[in-house]
Amino acid sequence: MAQAAQGGEKKTVLTTFTILADMARNVAGDQLKVVSITKPGAEIHGYQPTPSDIVNARGADLILNNGLNLERWFEKFTGQLGGGKAIPTVILTEGITPISIASDAYKGKPNPHAWMSPKNALIYVENIRKAFVKLDPAGAKVFNTNAKKYSDQIRAVDAQLQSKLSALPRSERALVTCEGAFSYLARDYGLTEHYLWPVNAESSQGTPRQVKEVVDAVRNNKIPAVFCESTVPLNGMKQVAKEAGAKFGGVLYVDSLTDARGVVPTYLILLQKDADTILKGLTSK
Template sequence: MAKNWVAGRRGPGRGPRGGAAVVVLALLAALAGCAAPAAGGGDGSRPVVLTTFSVLADLVGRVGGDRVEVVSITKPGAEIHGYEPTPSDLVRIHEADLVLDNGLGLERWFERFVRGLDVPHAVLSEGIEPVDIALGAYEGRPNPHAWMSPVQARTYVDNAERALAELSPDDAAYFAARADRVRGELRGLEERVREGLRANPGAALVSCEGAFSYLARDLGLREHFLWPVNSDAEGTPRQIREQIAFVKEHRVPAVYCESTVSADAQERVAAETGARLLGPLYVDSLSGPDGPVPDFITLLNHDLDLILEGLDHAP
């Protein structure tokens, strides 16, 4: 199988902390002097494509099909913003044939983690016009959650197709056909939700984390949230007061929280305003094979269904 490695950009980031950092950096130094592993990692029959979290793994797997082995560093249900890599993660990265991450500043723990390793790397959000975070510790930095919009997710598919075709040119037509199917599914999702929003132009989407900025921009929603990024302070009294005021002022019928964080603060908002608390919404992680969102398309369908359900009760 022919290979043509993919070069990606790496920005500044923060690495693992504490004792884990010492172990990881020591292992990094040891592995850097080793011979490169045999192509394919795993069992050697297919190239191994490593992604940073489960949502990306499923999206890439939909394009790669049975021609690649796609794995995620983090497990379903994990909080990815503050993830701390382990020495075994470093070994997996070193043995991969291709590493794909989200970019847009999401995996600050990851960028330093792979620095110095000779691993082919591509960024799936490359080419997306970022929405900047408007407040908090990361004000002015790109909001990383572009995959939550079916419009922007098509760029992820484009980048995955390109990276896989460069990894295995002989399979380019196979990847292109599968990518076309995924892009078609995403267009169908976009059309469905646009139709559902026609009766409620400018409706508000009120969440715990500000993870829906791209969805709001692309579909004409107003967005309000308790905190901009999960690693920020979560559910402070001020955040709760401001959310309550917004919900009351705009008579928002439903509010939401995400699966990887506590809904306690949003429960207070619902109790004070009379809004329904729906959810959870899934953003940073799939649920696992037996859960409600075992794959990326189901995740988007699940979240968009809940958003439209909330609008059904608009005054």
């Protein structure tokens, strides 16, 4: 990949969480420095920025955020930057048609987890590419080449997921999770969806009513396995599995990558890992 201009300092791009940072690095190559505000494994909905986050952000040349009410702390964060420097901000879900949340306190609001659809991820990448070309026109060739290559990789993973998940018997295409973070994935691959709570910021355990509704759904539909996300406690969903006579099928990843030594160090690996976990959970007897 091309290097930044010799002797010139790379411009800094700040993202709100690790998945956006990974996408951005794939487009930036060596031309820009990309930093995530939240760290690997962090719960991003209710994140509380630290003083060091604010200090680091003041040196940024561009901020990328998800939008769709995901980073509810973000407006307050940018308001604390000060310093007289207006940092351009790009919302990466611009151009995506959101799925509305169907229940509870967030009913009717957009589901923010749009990146869980590889098809939507292509829109993220295009928005990143355009933002980078505007930020650093000299790197346009690098950004355009990298964006095309990365988009091709996303399309290949989309085809893999379609192949894997379409192998599920129609009666077993049900995805039960703690957070309603998989609506876009479920839509893309023909899965029905049930969850304890719609957004992590609302809960981390599940109310008795939420637990009962999911237990009933699992029993009535004879769903063989349930799952939960890596950034929240597993107790509520393990209770659902026990009461409904299902098995706990494993941990899914959605809001955060792991570090380089973990199981999902990149966005594309995250998608593949989740698909494999879902497939194994719903088909293993």
